């Protein structure tokens with residue numbers, strides 16, 4: 001009997017107070033709805049950063065093996081958190097050989113303000129993905145016109161959430177789940193056509 005190999009999707013994120021962590025879990029749940037997807041969850045830990053450098057070669061070994069990578073970070077001062085940036089900087093070793101080229105990419109972030117420049121964080125993630133030759137997937141959700149009330153904050157680059165007390169708005173959680181579903185079905189459809 002032929003065993004069909006699952007598609008692998010990694011969700012790589014940093015979180016301090018777990019709002020990004022809640023979004024990551026929702027995304028993973030959306031991905032897992034596609035039976036053909038194996039989800040790899042990678043939480044960046046402060047202790048993996050030594051003298052400002054992200055040192056965890058095993059993480060990169062896992063990521064090279066994935067078909068898609070979804071990046072997540074809280075918005076800190078209008079950009080990714082330093083811990084996520086340390087991880088991103090360490091990917092320069094893979095960049096030289098474009099080892100992630102052709103993989104699907106997507107992203108998510110949160111902030112404590114309704115408009116706390118979360119879009120800048122996603123724009124950085126888009127740039128990071130494109131430096132690696134990856135294919136970015138955003139949201140096909142028209143804010144205000146979606147009957148499920150997804151994407152309440154109106155960003156189509158990826159998932160933007162807002163929380164000032166650690167609780168995450170149900171629409172933001174559902175939007176993260178939706179992005180997971182979207183990436184999952186895109187990968188599944190592409191692999192079935194190949």
Ligand SMILES: Cc1cc2nc3c(=O)[nH]c(=O)nc-3n(C[C@H](O)[C@H](O)[C@H](O)COP(=O)(O)O)c2cc1C
Pocket residue numbers: 014015016017018019020021073074075076077078079110111112113114115116117118163
């Ligand atoms: C150093 C620092 C900078 C921050 N900068 C911003 C910001 O620019 N915009 C914003 O909306 N929230 C900002 N916040 C709030 C965090 O983005 C928010 O608390 C987020 O939910 C934290 O994510 P986490 O729970 O995944 O750690 C900042 C928080 C810290 C600690």
